[in-house]
Amino acid sequence: MQGTRAQPCAALRPMLGLLLGAVLPTLVGAAGGRPSLGADAAKGCLKRYGCGTAGAIGTVSASWIPEVSGDDERLFTHFLVKDQPVILRGAKFARPSVGVWTPDLFDTSMPEDWKLHAFLSRNKYISYHVPATGSTSSRPYGFTPPVGYAAMPWAEARSLADDLHSQCRTAEPSEIGCRQDYCRITEHCSAYFFADGQRFQELMRRSAPFGDAYDAWDWPWLERVREVAEWSGPAYGVGTAMVIGQENSTMTPHFDSHGNMVLQIYGSKEVTLWPPEDTSGLYPFPSNHPATRQAMLNPESYPSHGQGERFPRYATTRPQRGVLHAGDVLFLPMAWWHMMRSTTHLGVSVSFWHDSKRPGPYSAPPPSLRGAGHRQVARLTALVWIRTEELVKEAVGDLALDRAMVALARMEMPQGMSGFPQALEKVKGFLLWLFEDDVVRAGKFVEAMVDGRFGVDHDKSVHIWYFGEDGATAVSATGERWNDKGMVTEL
Numbered sequence: 509m510q511g512t513r514a515q516p517c518a519a520l521r522p523m524l525g526l527l528l529g530a531v532l533p534t535l536v537g538a539a540g541g542r543p544s545l546g547a548d549a550a551k552g553c554l555k556r557y558g559c560g561t562a563g564a565i566g567t568v569s570a571s572w573i574p575e576v577s578g579d580d581e582r583l584f585t586h587f588l589v590k591d592q593p594v595i596l597r598g599a600k601f602a603r604p605s606v607g608v609w610t611p612d613l614f615d616t617s618m619p620e621d622w623k624l625h626a627f628l629s630r631n632k633y634i635s636y637h638v639p640a641t642g643s644t645s646s647r648p649y650g651f652t653p654p655v656g657y658a659a660m661p662w663a664e665a666r667s668l669a670d671d672l673h674s675q676c677r678t679a680e681p682s683e684i685g686c687r688q689d690y691c692r693i694t695e696h697c698s699a700y701f702f703a704d705g706q707r708f709q710e711l712m713r714r715s716a717p718f719g720d721a722y723d724a725w726d727w728p729w730l731e732r733v734r735e736v737a738e739w740s741g742p743a744y745g746v747g748t749a750m751v752i753g754q755e756n757s758t759m760t761p762h763f764d765s766h767g768n769m770v771l772q773i774y775g776s777k778e779v780t781l782w783p784p785e786d787t788s789g790l791y792p793f794p795s796n797h798p799a800t801r802q803a804m805l806n807p808e809s810y811p812s813h814g815q816g817e818r819f820p821r822y823a824t825t826r827p828q829r830g831v832l833h834a835g836d837v838l839f840l841p842m843a844w845w846h847m848m849r850s851t852t853h854l855g856v857s858v859s860f861w862h863d864s865k866r867p868g869p870y871s872a873p874p875p876s877l878r879g880a881g882h883r884q885v886a887r888l889t890a891l892v893w894i895r896t897e898e899l900v901k902e903a904v905g906d907l908a909l910d911r912a913m914v915a916l917a918r919m920e921m922p923q924g925m926s927g928f929p930q931a932l933e934k935v936k937g938f939l940l941w942l943f944e945d946d947v948v949r950a951g952k953f954v955e956a957m958v959d960g961r962f963g964v965d966h967d968k969s970v971h972i973w974y975f976g977e978d979g980a981t982a983v984s985a986t987g988e989r990w991n992d993k994g995m996v997t998e999l
Contacts, residue, residue: 550575550830554582556592557783558828565780565827566810573781573830573838583839588737591841591866593781595830599837602771602858604724606835608717609773611666611752611854617717618662622710624752626665627700628656632849633806633973634700635760637798648907649966651798654974666854669699669754673853700757700850705746708858730769730860733839739767739862749859753777753850760973761790761803761847763890765869766861768840772832775852779838780807781828782845787889789821790845791960793969794913795897796906801869803845804961804969813972819960832857842868843890869894879944892942893957896935903931910962917958 549560550572558571574592576582578599587594627634637653660668703711712719733739742748743766761782770779782790791804805819807827815822831851832838840846842864867874869890877888885892897909904912904927912931915922922928939950 550595552576552582554586554592556590557826562829565807565829568807568810568823568825568827570780570827570829573779573828575830578835578837584732584736587839588733591737593828593841593844594839595779595832596837596839598835599771601726601729601769601837602773603726603835604721605718605773605858607774608721609856611774611856613717614662615666617715618711619714620661620663622707622714623659623661624665624701624703624707626658626660626668627702628658629654629698629700629757629974631974632698632756632758633760634698634757635799635802635970635973636762637970638800648910649794649797651970652967653798654971665699665701665752669701669854672697672699673754698757699754700759701752703750705742705748705861708748708750709746711750733769734862737767737841737862738865740865741863743861743863747861749861751857751859753855755850755853755855758849759847761807761845762801763787763792763843763845763869764801764840764861765842767842767864768838768862769860770832770838770840771858771860772834772836772838773856773858774834775850775855776834777832777855777857778849778851779830779832780847781840782825783887784843784845784889785883785886786825786845787843787893788886788956789819789823789825791819791822791969792890792893793966794909794961795894796901796909797966799966799970804966804972806972807847809972815972818964821956821960842866843887867891873938873942878941885942892953896938896954896957899934899938900931903927903934913958913961914963917955917962 550558553559553572553574555571555574559574560572562570562572564570573595574587575595575597576587578596578601580596583594583596586592627636629635635655637651637655712722761780763784793799793802793804805815805822806813807822810816810819810822830838867877867888871891873888873891873895877885877892897913900912900916901909904925908925908927911922912925912928915925915928916932916935935954936950939953940947943949943953
């Protein structure tokens with residue numbers, strides 16, 4: 509791997525100010541943009557659930573993500589060993605690219621035919637979905653995409669992002685009616701660009717200003733990280749990805765099945781994390797839903813739009829927040845939930861995803877999980893939920909999973925579902941193995957897994973990010989209009 513290349517707009521700012529106004533002044537110093545005294549509690553802190561007080565995400569109190577200097581050995585002796593996130597300040601790993609890979613360099617050094625993936629949203633929130641494959645079983649939930657996709661060269665991507673950024677910065681409330689209407693009446697409000705591993709490596713090969721700096725990164729350091737973190741190799745064979753975000757563009761909360769090192773190359777990024785133990789409180793979409801691995805709720809608007817009643821467990825979660833500046837690195841273990849917001853227009857970051865030898869969301873249940881205590885099972889909630897859903901889906905099929913999970917929680921025998929008895933036996937065998945024949949614990953586990961996630965209007969959760977503050981309608985990427993009661997059929 510070493511030395512080789514084979515490796516919102518301003519219209520929304522009043523709302524953003526209300527959410528973060530009390531927090532950002534302590535996160536970012538007025539002069540140099542570095543964390544100020546408000547984040548001192550994070551420095552050298554070793555706590556898994558964060559340090560000190562960092563305001564709130566919606567109505568839920570947050571703490572600071574622990575942080576250490578880039579050469580602190582505790583990265584290797586504590587954080588990597590315990591799969592615990594940490595921000596490394598001023599890390600040396602990607603230093604040859606920091607402050608060099610800027611939008612201006614992209615203008616002069618990007619190959620004209622090299623393209624980025626573009627996520628185009630009607631407000632600052634960017635969510636992803638698994639594209640339909642054409643099979644009827646790939647769309648069992650009547651999914652309507654909230655975000656559009658496109659592939660475009662850098663010149664087109666920058667022109668679009670700059671245009672949206674300029675419009676949103678200059679628009680006056682009197683010109684746009686209200687800040688929510690502005691994002692609904694324009695085709696797009698924010699853009700988020702992504703180069704997957706293959707495209708990133710192609711850029712490193714084809715453009716010397718990028719490739720030469722990349723070759724000079726501190727690869728022995730990354731190899732040491734991989735060894736201590738028990739990473740088996742780069743995810744997808746390449747492991748790298750580059751993200752470029754319009755100012756305030758926000759990737760909605762989700763978890764990954766790979767370990768990650770997030771390198772901030774240019775600008776700043778605000779990061780919010782939740783531990784895997786909070787998976788139950790973030791209500792991930794079903795494993796066969798196009799929005800799989802994403803939260804069904806919006807933490808920043810919680811408990812509005814009925815979210816408090818639909819997702820009560822979110823109130824018990826433990827969010828952590830921090831800010832990455834150019835030169836900083838975030839160690840993000842697999843299965844940790846994260847939401848990231850670009851606080852610099854066209855901020856640039858690079859992720860190194862790695863497969864792990866440790867149990868992850870899509871691993872087979874390890875023998876050590878049998879009879880484990882509540883805390884250990886909670887850390888592997890995603891694994892156990894996905895495994896259980898897979899057992900049911902194998903027996904009843906994709907289209908019947910939602911109804912089968914509801915019947916399972918209610919201990920009912922659904923009509924016309926021939927595979928359900930087999931699903932019941934498979935789940936019973938797995939959970940009684942897991943909980944050592946504790947029927948009560950197994951039953952409560954199934955109830956928590958189903959509650960709020962199955963037998964509900966999933967598209968309402970897909971579009972929860974795009975509702976107005978007053979419950980006004982949101983618009984999907986394919987033109988459907990939504991409000992907090994569901995799809996609007998008459999305008």
